[in-house]
Structures are given as structure tokens and as C-alpha cells.
Amino acid sequence: MTKTIAIIGGGVVGLNIALAISDRKLGDVFLLEKEPYLGHHTSSRNSEVIHAGLAYPPGSLKARFCVEGNRLTYDLLTNLNVPFKNDGKWIVAYTEDEVVAIDRMIENATAAKASGVSRVTPEEVLQVVPILRKPKAAAFSKTTGIMDASTYIESMKMRLINRDGVFVIFPCEVNEIDAAKHTLNTTNRGDMDYDIIINAAGLFSDDIYRMAGGKRDFQIKPYKGEYYTWRLDNFDALIYPVPKSFLPKADATQTSNFGIHMHKAVGGEVYLGPSQVAAEFKDDYTINTPPEEFIESVSYLVKEKPSIDDVMPAFAGNRPKLFESGEAVSDFEIFRDGDIIHLLGIESPGLTAAPAIANYVVSMI
Numbered sequence: 001m002t003k004t005i006a007i008i009g010g011g012v013v014g015l016n017i018a019l020a021i022s023d024r025k026l027g028d029v030f031l032l033e034k035e036p037y038l039g040h041h042t043s044s045r046n047s048e049v050i051h052a053g054l055a056y057p058p059g060s061l062k063a064r065f066c067v068e069g070n071r072l073t074y075d076l077l078t079n080l081n082v083p084f085k086n087d088g089k090w091i092v093a094y095t096e097d098e099v100v101a102i103d104r105m106i107e108n109a110t111a112a113k114a115s116g117v118s119r120v121t122p123e124e125v126l127q128v129v130p131i132l133r134k135p136k137a138a139a140f141s142k143t144t145g146i147m148d149a150s151t152y153i154e155s156m157k158m159r160l161i162n163r164d165g166v167f168v169i170f171p172c173e174v175n176e177i178d179a180a181k182h183t184l185n186t187t188n189r190g191d192m193d194y195d196i197i198i199n200a201a202g203l204f205s206d207d208i209y210r211m212a213g214g215k216r217d218f219q220i221k222p223y224k225g226e227y228y229t230w231r232l233d234n235f236d237a238l239i240y241p242v243p244k245s246f247l248p249k250a251d252a253t254q255t256s257n258f259g260i261h262m263h264k265a266v267g268g269e270v271y272l273g274p275s276q277v278a279a280e281f282k283d284d285y286t287i288n289t290p291p292e293e294f295i296e297s298v299s300y301l302v303k304e305k306p307s308i309d310d311v312m313p314a315f316a317g318n319r320p321k322l323f324e325s326g327e328a329v330s331d332f333e334i335f336r337d338g339d340i341i342h343l344l345g346i347e348s349p350g351l352t353a354a355p356a357i358a359n360y361v362v363s364m365i
């Protein structure tokens with residue numbers, strides 16, 4: 001008998017899971033998305049960076065799926081004809097503490113099996129990115145890249161809707177799950193029977209967990225990342241400060257907080273961001289941080305800081321920060337509860353990790 005598998009959530013994670021199920025012919029897939037567009041939330045509101053996995057704790061799911069997902073994502077984007085650049089990223093240190101942190105980050109990357117990162121001289125960075133202030137130390141990650149996430153989502157949709165046994169349905173909001181009867185209800189498309197549900201609802205995955213009768217005390221709090229554009233012609237790179245988690249006396253749980261960085265998107269815009277502020281609600285995408293704060297944050301990176309007229313508010317995305325019984329959970333939380341597979345706290349590097357997460361999830365079906 002063919003299994004009926006309902007995936008709740010049409011972001012990059014749900015889309016990759018749908019593709020992996022269809023590739024392995026594990027059943028009929030119903031991808032249910034509440035918004036009128038796929039990827040409307042976090043999947044289209046991020047830095048679009050294909051991370052190498054330098055900063056995640058060795059042995060964590062984030063480290064494992066980021067390293068594996070890096071390779072799989074490049075293959076997938078190539079296969080889908082999605083624009084991307086693999087020009088690497090520069091990590092720059094300006095204080096003695098940051099110099100120590102750069103070495104710690106490289107040790108961490110080696111332990112986490114993230115390849116292609118090495119120390120480079122400040123002169124080498126300046127040769128490629130002359131607008132920078134001369135750092136005290138620097139590193140280069142050659143497997144880091146950047147993609148066009150909107151085209152990725154659209155291409156995944158096109159690939160899926162042409163498959164037998166795959167049904168991509170939106171807008172279609174799941175509002176009730178009866179786990180005992182194996183039925184779910186949607187706001188605008190009625191009921192459906194299922195054999196397995198995959199909860200890939202991103203910011204809303206704690207709501208789905210509770211809807212399915214889950215007993216653990218999960219809560220997802222949205223942490224906003226705002227971006228500004230910077231009108232800047234002579235810049236084409238990814239520049240990151242040293243991850244804060246490696247600084248002496250750092251909070252080691254802050255593994256996804258890389259600080260404000262500068263990057264040139266595949267489309268050509270230069271972005272500053274993301275900030276890290278608590279959002280009022282899960283789809284609060286307003287930009288409230290004033291431009292002066294962004295200018296201040298990048299001023300230690302560059303010789304000439306942007307003027308107020310050079311920066312413009314761009315967009316914001318919300319990190320789905322997971323808490324269990326009030327305690328922050330720092331890793332992805334992926335588990336099966338009866339016939340429902342839940343994915344909670346899929347924050348960065350979820351865009352990179354999505355194909356590897358999908359392989360893991362299908363191994364649980």
C-alpha cells in the first residue's frame with residue numbers, strides 16, 4: 001500500500017524532504033503550505049549564505065548537517081540551474097581576543113569536519129577587499145558561498161509539481177491534527193487522512209507539535225534579523241567578524257550569532273546584517289533598528305563608514321529560537337513521536353543543511 005505523507009510547511013526544509021521522499025518512492029507526498037507563496041517566511045528572509053560549518057559544536061546536528069548540506073546544496077543548485085557563487089568568505093579579527101578566537105574557530109572547524117578553512121595574512125584579505133581596515137588576523141573559508149534563495153524555492157516547486165505522487169498545495173493551513181484517527185484538518189481544503197506527518201513548519205512548528213498532542217514544553221520565540229542595503233560599487237565578497245562564541249568568556253550557546261556581516265548578494269546588492277532583536281510576534285518583519293546602529297556595527301570593519309544616505313532598510317527574517325521548559329535549546333531538535341516527525345528550532349544553518357536534514361528525516365520514515 002502506498003503511504004500518504006503530509007508535510008506541513010513549504011520552506012526549504014519541507015521542499016527538500018518532499019524531494020527526498022519522491023526520489024526514494026516512499027509514498028505519496030502532500031506538501032501543505034499556509035501562505036499563498038512557498039518559502040514566504042524564514043526561507044526567503046536570510047543571508048542566503050551556503051555555510052561551511054566552521055562554528056557549530058562538533059557532534060551537533062547543526063555541524064553534521066551543515067557540512068553534509070554544504071556539498072549537497074552546491075550539487076542541488078547546479079542541478080536545478082539556480083544562480084550561486086562559491087567565492088568563499090573572509091573572517092577578520094581586529095582585537096587580541098578576536099585573534100585568539102580565530103584560532104579557536106579553525107580548531108572547531110577541524111573537529112567538526114568542516115573543510116577548506118585556513119589562516120591568511122591581512123595583506124591577502126586587503127588585496128581582495130581593499131575597503132577593509134587592516135585586520136590583525138584573518139581566515140578564509142573556501143567552501144562558503146552564496147545563492148539566490150528565491151530562485152531555489154521556485155525551482156524546487158517546479159521540480160516537485162512535475163512529479164507523480166507529489167501534491168504541492170497552497171494556501172492550505174493545517175489547523176487540527178487527530179493523531180489517534182490519523183486525520184488532519186485544513187482551514188480551506190477540508191480533511192485528509194495520513195499515514196505520516198512531517199512537521200516542517202519553521203517558526204510555527206511548536207504550534208503544530210502542540211496541535212498533534214505533544215507533551216513536551218516547547219516554545220519557539222522569534223528573534224529578528226534586520227538587514228540594510230549599502231550603496232557600494234567596489235565590493236564583492238562575504239566579510240564576517242569572528243563568531244562571538246569563540247571569544248574568551250563568550251556564551252558558547254550563541255552558535256548561530258555571527259554578528260553583523262557584509263555580503264554582496266548574487267543579485268548584486270550589498271547587505272549589512274542581520275541584527276539580533278526579540279520580535280514581537282512570529283511574523284513581525286518590521287525594521288526598527290535605526291541606520292546609525294548598523295553604520296556603527298560595520299564601522300570597525302571598513303576604512304570609510306557609510307554615510308546615512310548610503311544605507312536603506314531592506315528586509316527582516318525571524319530566527320525560530322527553540323526553548324524547552326524555558327531553557328534555550330542550541331541544536332536542531334528532530335524526532336519521531338508516533339507517526340509524526342517533528343523538526344523544531346531549524347534556525348541557521350537550516351538553508352544550507354536542508355538537503356542533509358531531508359536525508360535524515362526520510363531515514364526515520
Ligand SMILES: Cc1cc2nc3c(=O)[nH]c(=O)nc-3n(C[C@H](O)[C@H](O)[C@H](O)COP(=O)(O)OP(=O)(O)OC[C@H]3O[C@@H](n4cnc5c(N)ncnc54)[C@H](O)[C@@H]3O)c2cc1C
Nearest residue numbers: 009011012013034043046047049174202225349350351352
Ligand atoms: C536572519 C536570518 C539569517 C539566516 N541566514 C542563513 C544563512 O545565511 N545560511 C543558512 O544556511 N541559513 C540561514 N538562516 C536559517 C534559514 O533561513 C532557516 O533555517 C531555513 O530557512 C528554515 O527553513 P524551514 O523550511 O524550516 O522554515 P520556513 O521557511 O519558515 O518554512 C516553514 C513553513 O511552514 C509554513 N507553516 C507554518 N505553519 C503552518 C500550518 N499550520 N499549515 C501549513 N503551513 C504552515 C510557513 O508558512 C512556512 O512557509 C537564517 C535565518 C535568519 C532568520
